Amino acid sequence: MYIKQVTIQGFRSYRDQTEVDPFSSKHNVIVGRNGSGKSNFFYAIQFVLSDEFSNLRPEQRQALLHEGTGPRVISAFVEIIFDNSDNRLPIDKEEVTLRRVIGSKKDQYFLDKKMVTKTDVMNLLESAGFSRSNPYYIVKQGKINQMATAPDSHRLKLLREVAGTRVYDERKSESHTILKETEGKRDKIEDLLKYIEERLQTLEEEKEELKQYQKWDKMRRSLEYTIHNHELTDTRKKLDELAERRENSGERTKHLRDIHEAAASKTKRMHKEIREISTRLHTIAEEKDQMNNERQDLLKKKAKMELDVKDLQDEVHGDKDAKVKIENQLSKLDGEINKKQTELDDILPQFEELQKREENATARLAMCEQRRTELFAKQGRKNQFRTREQRDDWIKKELKSLNKSIRDKDNQISRLQEDIAADYKKNEELEAKMQKLNMDIEQMKDNVERSEERRVGKECRSRWSPYH
Helix, strand or coil, rough: EEEEEEEEEEEEEEECCCEECCCCCCCCCCCCCCCCHHHHHHHHHHHCCCCCCCCHHHHHHHHHHHCCCCCCEEEEEEEEEEEEECCCCCCCCCCCEEEEECCCCCCCEEEEEEEEEEHHHHHHHHHCCCCCHHHHHCCCCCCCHHHHHHHHHHHHHHHHHCCCHHHHHHHHHHHHHHHHHHHHHHHHHHHHHHHHHHHHHHHHHHHHHHHHHHHHHHHHHHHHHHHHHHHEEEEEHHHHHHHHHHHCCHHHHHHHHHHHHHHHHHHHHHHHHHHHHHHHHHHHHHHHHHHHHHHHHHHHHHHHHHHHHHHHHCCCCHHHHHHHHHHHHHEEEEEHHHHHHHHHHHHHHHHHHHHHHHHHHHHHHHHHHHHHHHHHHHHHHHHHHHCCHHHHHHHHHHHHHHHHHHHHHHHHHHHHHHHHHHHHHHHHHHHHHHHHHHHHHHHHHHHHHHHHHHHHHHHHHHCCCCCC
């Protein structure tokens, strides 16, 4: 493999595109005047193949561009065509083109006119023998003279670099560093093992102590179990005794329960009767209200009739048909009043009887409630009070409650009596009003009759006067 052609454009002193070919496969010599571009040609090859122009800053890339007169150059490239007939490069072509393009903000590689990365290019060159660890495949100007005049130690160092032993020296130093780190880690591991052994010894001692503790703890639990077993046996005996006492007191409890159930059923029955009586009283009260409303209507009708009678008195000279009509209306009103009075007389005894039954039922209910309270007191008195003071306090509370119940019943009875008295008084007032109305009606009838007689007499006198 050898360089077959080099093309340069915009790189340093090469403003225009310059192609240099052909190259020999053996040796090539470039000669020319000073300033003709020999060094820049060498730098162009080095720019593509070596690692010296890698990681360039923007100002360094700008320095590689042509800075002559004329239009400003913004990019440059160097292209090298290799003869790959011996397949030294791992590409199945006889010619391989490698180009590097540089600008103020770009740095790109092209392999056979295809963009590739710098890593791919370096790997390709290393596969062909251009190793970055041995950069002496390119010998710069003055290196041979420097090597010839250098002392033996420098030449030895240079030969080692050319032979590639520096890489192994670096690896050796790295290995020594790793060895030292490994020894340090080994010391740390030994210290850790020593600490673990000491800790294991301590744990063995604690293990023996734990065994002793478990032994004594087992004995303690055995003793606790024995004590609890004795306590359980004593408790069961006491429970058996209490069960026997409970069975003995079961008959008395059953008797008291029967009495309580009988009193409860009797109380329930009394409550039912009271509800029925209350329902009937409510019905009678509604009927009474209805009767009162009807009486009010009759009174209104009667007042209206009185007004009509007054109108009739003013119109004494009315016709006889009006008189008959008024008498019929009066007779109807008398019939309705008598009928309502009869119904009221029939209802009042029932109302009085229901009131008496309600009073008797209330008294019986109070007696049953008192009897039930006494039974409850007798049933739970033995277990309810622990001291005489508690019993006396309970008796006082019960007496206070009974007195309050008696007062409530007395108040209820007095209210009922007041209601009955008020009803009687209202009934008497209504009867008095009805009597007065009857008297007024009778008086009105008399007045109507007298007026009628006077009218008839006047008619008769007027009828007989011409003959006299």
